[in-house]
Amino acid sequence: MTTYRELLGQVKGEIDEIDARAAAPSLEDGTVFLDVRERHEWDEGHIPGAVHVPRGNLESRIETAVPDRGSRIVVYCASGARSAFATKTLEELGYVDVVNLEGGYMEWKRNGFPTVLPQSLGEEQRRRYSRHLLIPEVGEEGQLRLLESRILLIGAGGLGSPASLYLAAAGVGTLGIVDDDAVDETNLQRQIVHSTERLGDSKAESAKRTIEALNPDVTVTTYRERMTSENVDRILGDGWDVIVDGADNFPTRYLLNDASVWHDIPVVHGSIFRFEGQVTVFQPKAGPCYRCLFPTPPPPELAPSCAEGGVLGVLPGVVGSIQATEALKLALGIGDALVGRLLLYDALAASFTEVTLRRDPACPVCGDEPTITEYIDYVEFCAGPRAHA
Amino acid sequence: MTRVRIPPTLRAAVGGQREVPAVGTTVGEILDDLTSRFPGLDGQLQFANVYVDGEDIRTLDDLETPVREGATVILLPAMAGG
Numbered sequence: 501m502t503t504y505r506e507l508l509g510q511v512k513g514e515i516d517e518i519d520a521r522a523a524a525p526s527l528e529d530g531t532v533f534l535d536v537r538e539r540h541e542w543d544e545g546h547i548p549g550a551v552h553v554p555r556g557n558l559e560s561r562i563e564t565a566v567p568d569r570g571s572r573i574v575v576y577c578a579s580g581a582r583s584a585f586a587t588k589t590l591e592e593l594g595y596v597d598v599v600n601l602e603g604g605y606m607e608w609k610r611n612g613f614p615t616v617l618p619q620s621l622g623e624e625q626r627r628r629y630s631r632h633l634l635i636p637e638v639g640e641e642g643q644l645r646l647l648e649s650r651i652l653l654i655g656a657g658g659l660g661s662p663a664s665l666y667l668a669a670a671g672v673g674t675l676g677i678v679d680d681d682a683v684d685e686t687n688l689q690r691q692i693v694h695s696t697e698r699l700g701d702s703k704a705e706s707a708k709r710t711i712e713a714l715n716p717d718v719t720v721t722t723y724r725e726r727m728t729s730e731n732v733d734r735i736l737g738d739g740w741d742v743i744v745d746g747a748d749n750f751p752t753r754y755l756l757n758d759a760s761v762w763h764d765i766p767v768v769h770g771s772i773f774r775f776e777g778q779v780t781v782f783q784p785k786a787g788p789c790y791r792c793l794f795p796t797p798p799p800p801e802l803a804p805s806c807a808e809g810g811v812l813g814v815l816p817g818v819v820g821s822i823q824a825t826e827a828l829k830l831a832l833g834i835g836d837a838l839v840g841r842l843l844l845y846d847a848l849a850a851s852f853t854e855v856t857l858r859r860d861p862a863c864p865v866c867g868d869e870p871t872i873t874e875y876i877d878y879v880e881f882c883a884g885p886r887a888h889a
Numbered sequence: 890m891t892r893v894r895i896p897p898t899l900r901a902a903v904g905g906q907r908e909v910p911a912v913g914t915t916v917g918e919i920l921d922d923l924t925s926r927f928p929g930l931d932g933q934l935q936f937a938n939v940y941v942d943g944e945d946i947r948t949l950d951d952l953e954t955p956v957r958e959g960a961t962v963i964l965l966p967a968m969a970g971g
Contacts, residue, residue, distance in 0.1 A: 659971045746971040753969065771968040774897045778968060794967040798936035802898055806970040809897075816971070844965070849907065853894075855940045855963060858948050 508581055515587045518599045520608045523574050527614070531572045534565075536586040537605070541578060547608060548616045550576075555586050562593065564636040569594045576601035576608070619644055625717065629671055637834045643671060647717060649831040652676040652740040652765075654727065654756055656707040658806065658816030659746030659770045659823060661693035666824040667744075668711040668718045672831065675711065678723040678735060679703040690813035727752055729875035732759045742827045743767045746820065748805060750797040751878035757782065757790035758875065761866045766830055766837075770823045773804070775812050775847040777819035780838050780857060781826050784866065787839035792860040792867075797882045815847055891919055893962045896937060902929030911962070916941060917952030919962060937964040 502510075527533070533550040535542055542552045553561045555577070566573065573595060577583040580602050587600040601608065609615055621629065621640055625647075632638040632646075649672050653660045656679040667675060681703045683694045691703075698706040704722035711720050723735055727747075736743075736759055743760055745767050747753050753769075760767045766783040769790065782789050797803065822843065829835045844853040864872040893911050895903050903909050909927075913919035916939055924930045939946045940963040946954045956962060 655971050657971055748969060748971040750967070750969045770971065772970045773968045776897050776968070778965075794938070797969075798898075798966055802933055802936050803967060803969055804898065809970075811970060842965075844963070846907070853943075853963065855943045855965065856945065856948075858945065860947075 508584060511584050511588050512600075515584060515591065516599045517580075517584075517602045518574060519602045520611045520613060523599075523601055523608075524611075524613045526572070526574060529572075531574055532566055534562075534573050534575045534583075534586070535577075535605075536575060536583050537577050541605075543618060543620050545609075545615045545617050546605065547576065548614050555582050558586055558589055559593065561636070562590065562595075566595075570596055573598045574601050575599070576604050578604045579606055580604040625671075628715075628717075632670070638832060642832045642834070645833075646671045646828070646831055647673040649742075650674040650676070650738075650740050651827055651831065652678070652735070652738075652743045653746060654678050654743060654752065655746035655748060656691075656693060656703040657681070657687065657746060657748055658690045658772060658811065659820040660707070660744070661691045662817045662820035663744050663746060663770075663824040663827070664693055664707055664711060665714065666821060667827060668715045670824075670828055671715065671717050672828075673717065674719045674721065676721045676723065676735070676738065676740060677704045677707050678725070678727050679707075680724055680726040686807075690811065690816050692817070727755060729755060729878070732756070732875070733763075736760070736763045736765065740765055742830045744823050744827050745769045746816075746823070748807075750803065750882040753790060754797065754881060755875065755878045758865050758872065760784065761789050768823045768826045768830070768838075770816075770819045772811055772815050772819050773806065773809055775815060777815055777845040777847075778842055779819055779822045779826070779845070780842040781830070783830075783837065783839045788857045788859040789863060789866040791865050792863045793842070793857055795860075795863075800883070812847055815845075818845060818847070890958070891956050891960055891962055893919065893923060894964060896964055896966050898966055898968070899930060899933060899937070899964065902933065903927045914955060915952065916946050916954045916956060916962070919956055920952070934964065937966040939964060 533547045535546050535550045535552045536555040551565050553565050575583040575587045584600045587598050590598045629643045632643050651672050653664050656677050683698045683701050683706050693707045693710045702724050704724050708720040761784050764784045769780050771778045826838050840857050842855050861868045890910050892908050911919045911922045913922050942960050
């Protein structure tokens with residue numbers, strides 16, 4: 501029979517160790533500091549930039565946390581014992597440059613080397629967002645990032661309804677809602693953030709009430725006004741990470757485009773008609789803008805609104821949910837954004853088609869030599885040349 | 890023969906079809922073929938972007954862009970609805 505002491509001694513003989521003084525300079529050189537302690541220990545402080553994988557989850561999570569088996573890894577726990585076993589395990593998993601931090605976090609702290617006290621989720625939040633915390637691409641760090649994120653929704657209508665609900669449920673900390681309209685009976689066939697008892701209420705306020713009931717972590721800022729050249733700088737100036745465009749008219753969409761390019765804020769664009777939807781992401785500098793895609797709006801008679809042409813109630817549910825997905829990816833900084841690509845959804849054919857969008861170097865707003873550098877009369881612009889005929 | 894995807898706003902002009910066949914070796918010829926058979930499209934096509942196999946013809950050769958047999962042509966107008 502082998503005792504714990506004997507086993508620890510045996511393992512320590514088989515691995516390399518480093519003391520705190522020798523390890524400290526590695527904070528700057530790309531070395532991975534791997535903390536294998538339990539969650540509550542990590543929450544009480546850890547080495548800055550360290551990766552946290554509790555020893556009990558080491559084998560299953562390390563490949564995601566540290567994919568490169570050639571990485572230099574300094575493993576630590578509280579005193580250097582658990583991390584000795586973890587070091588051995590990593591070597592068995594094929595990691596070739598792993599050392600154990602002698603004396604662990606206690607010795608590191610005693611020497612006065614830097615530590616950080618992490619911001620962390622409360623118990624209730626840990627339960628609410630547990631399905632996010634389980635995804636390696638989100639995790640606690642991502643969830644904290646979402647809670648710090650600010651996303652502005654243009655319109656609390658067909659697209660804004662599902663988008664705002666999913667963003668709120670996901671724990672986006674601050675949502676802004678711009679809508680000057682009131683809830684109308686004809687909205688309820690698709691605008692699921694509202695309800696029959698809210699008929700006649702402000703859409704922005706109605707959405708705010710639904711969102712706050714869904715998730716008290718979310719602060720909602722309402723703008724009960726139509727976005728115009730006069731107020732757009734004030735609204736965007738409140739500071740937003742991402743904008744979700746669910747407007748229902750061309751003047752607002754072109755105004756938002758110009759403003760977002762000048763404010764350098766990505767816009768997740770969605771538009772719908774009958775059974776079809778279009779979704780893309782306009783990220784200033786990284787890809788095209790709305791004007792690169794559609795330099796001029798079609799004349800009003802060729803672009804009927806949903807009020808004129810109708811829309812299948814669930815269609816904005818699909819398109820608005822894709823918009824929410826793209827907004828969350830942008831806020832988290834994960835995945836491939838729908839930049840430079842437009843997704844076309846045809847509900848009748850049950851098909852998605854993708855076309856390529858390219859930035860137009862001659863674009864009057866985001867091009868190399870912009871000719872439009874201040875707000876124009878968007879209503880007149882969208883009325884088209886025929887309005888003057 | 891090429892199949893051209895017709896957006897919902899233009900379907901009334903083609904008898905409600907979502908896709909119509911058209912003949913031609915360039916985008917210009919294909920659009921001409923469409924308007925000759927569906928006069929209701931006349932004056933409306935310039936408001937739609939045209940994509941051949943997913944690429945915007947403005948980044949190719951515009952109306953001169955060649956269309957190979959079996960290519961997918963998509964007409965895409967801006968939609969305001971939200």
